[in-house]
Amino acid sequence: MTNHLMNLRHVPDDEADEIRELFEAHDVPYYETPPSRWGISMGGFWVHDDDEARRARELLEDYQRERLQRQRQAYEKDLAEGRTGGFWHRLRHKPVTTFAACLAIVVILVLTVAPFVTL
Structure with a gap:
């Protein structure tokens, strides 16, 4: 087998x-x-x-x-x-990329939660 x-x-x-x-x-x-x-x-x-x-x-x-x-x-x-390193290492070495990723996360969270908040 x-x-x-x-x-x-x-x-x-x-x-x-x-x-x-x-x-x-x-x-x-x-x-x-x-x-x-x-x-x-x-x-x-x-x-x-x-x-x-x-x-x-x-x-x-x-x-x-x-x-x-x-x-x-x-x-x-x-x-x-x-x-x-972690988040702070990434923020120091690639601030634009890290900020863009954080912004994308916030936008996705807002779009996901907004319909439930407006109920």
Whole structure:
């Protein structure tokens, strides 16, 4: 019976490539279904054998734990170097874009709530 290992919806290309390399390096006989253009089917990595599925899931868990740690370190490094941040960082570095986005949010809120306020 086939075993679905991982959903490919919203998975970055570099992560999918690393998972393919991981499976190939450990001789996991997998196959892949791509996500549909319209987002109806999810796509993913699959294996046929239950034993291979257990082994592949263990590899995936280890990989995802390592990737999470790497991504957190990269984010913290970018945060320390001032390359990323929250709202105030964005407002300082891109004030026009941030103001336009805030204005659009306010306009949408007003248009959405106005019919109920006038009742």
